[in-house]
Amino acid sequence: MMGFVRYIPLVCILLPLGFGVLTVLFGRMAARVWHVVILLAEGMLSATLFFYLLTEEECVPILSCGGAFRAGVLEAGAALFLCVVLLFTSVGGQGWLDVALSEPMVRRYYIFVDLLLGALMALFYTDGLFAAYVFAEFATACICGLILLDKGGRGLESAIRYLIVSLLGSGLLLLGISMLYDLTGELRLSGLGESVALLYAQGIYRRRLAFGVGLICLGVMVKGAAYPFHMGVFRAYERAGVPDVVVLSCFVPGGFLFLLAKFLYRAVGITLAAELKVTYVLFAFGIAGVVFCMIYAAAQEDMRRMLVFSCLAQTGCVLMGLGIGTVSGVSAAVFQMLSQMSALPLLFLSCGELSSGCGGSGGARTDAGSSRTGVKLAGVSFAAGACSAVGMPLFSGFSAKLLLAQAAVAGGGMIKAVLALAGIVLNTVFGAVCFGRALVRVFARTSSDGAEGGTQGAAMEPSFARLMLVFMVALDLALGCCSRIVADWIEAGLGIF
């Protein structure tokens, strides 16, 4: 069993990369089926790895490729979660692709998403700093390809803007990696922890060390499009179709933030990061994102812009959790990441269905009506996603905020605790205002409005789309209701992270 399990991380990376390239040979339908098969295979492999590591008595991480890739409970769990949500998104959003894109473009979409999945898996499993840089750049190229699916001039403009900001982040990341390597002579994340601690204890090169670690954190934040480095990707989010925007705004920041958490926890050590004052910078950026993005979201009239700002606010919550600078803070940040990956795709998909139900083309306004059966279901699932994003009890968003607040109060210090609590409260209040307003407008219309005003035949294939919406609501509720179990898994994973 061990021999087979050891190769799972490598297979999880190579499978989407190799078969993504093979998609060039297929037509639209075959590419779609192929994509779903890849996701199912990835999900099953990740689940095998996850449950193997969870039930193994000797709690040790799996190393493959001579230690280049390393898998613990947390990496396998995050990969499994990504596969499940991406599967729901791909199946639920396939109708959108048929409506919005021509056949070659649909095939190109599946190629880029498969390649991006491989890059994200590599970010989850990699244990090398240079490998992380290479796969981060690969992810950037795939994202540019996804943005360029919009064949108009706006696609070109969005791609070049995204590339410029991303390259600034890459420069900072590579410089930080070089500086850290210069000091420690170590490229593996697991080996860096010891060297960095030794260097800090010796008291030499502390300025360089702090600056190198800070550069890497800043670079990953820029590449993950955290607030206030979101400017390059915002236009891309606005212009992309529903499945693209889910991939770009939920999964890509998730992958980069997971890398950041891994770097801080495994390579630097969260206590040492707090002593180097790096966590203060993360906390400041996080709290700014949590508050300002939700204020911006509350000011939006366009539903998709509102959701994008809400997504940036959730990213801010993850940074805030990492910035608390304790193990429970990292645990809360990882839970928040999972919550973000479950709630936001649900919101984007149901928003798209609502939009098509009232005659829009994807960028729903907040006065979308909900009348027909499918649109009503979309309205209900939008309400569930909104409850999660705001932080209503039973949903995953509530548990994430609760864990963040507990972590801040338990070990963040007085000022951090007060600021974190204030940030969470403001985020909840502004979230309630913007999502409440959207919900009231969605449900306030009479049934006759939507029935006559809506286009017949919504963009998504009804049965699949509705089923996926139901699954996603169930996933979010399960994450919220079983938050204690998931938090225990995360803590078990942090033990061998």
Added chain:
Amino acid sequence: MGHFDERRRRSSAFRMRNWYRGEKDPYLGRVEMKPQKPFKEDVASMKRRLHDEAMLERRLRDTENNAALRRFSKVSEAVSAVFAVVLVGAFLYAVIPASGLSLAGGAQLAAMVLFGVGFLLLLLHKNLMKKLIGLGVMDAGIFLFMACTYINRVPVGAGLACACVSVLIFVLMAWLIAQIRRRYHTLDLDELSALLEKEEVENP
């Protein structure tokens, strides 16, 4: 209308609910409310509306005539410049040891200056070709720094892999710029935005 309804309509909770729903109806409570007719927009009015929205968008981004926007643009450029200068300054502070500079330290300093110049060009310049040059200079700075690491030498394989990736991304950016130049005959990012807005106004 019953007594209960009358009281409910006068309550602050009801007024709050109406305000929250965005309803401002001057006839509320005076005349009987009728359900609204479904809104149907014909093609001509839709085109007119889209044209108006595009014009509004264009006016909002018209840097030549909008003084507030011009001021905002200047402030954001200044903030970006300060960010870049602080970053480079902090790097120099981190790199230069108190005991003075060795040869390798001097080379690292030169690498940092290159990185800073490239970073500023990439961040601040509106011209895409200059941004591309900035990217090249920034990459050159990084690889010079990697070559001059004196405590631990960066492995050649890792350095080469990073260089290959950087070159590929450089080529991708150059290809994007060539596409923009071919289609819109401009290399200025702001001008490109203006052209795209104009295109959207003409073909809503």
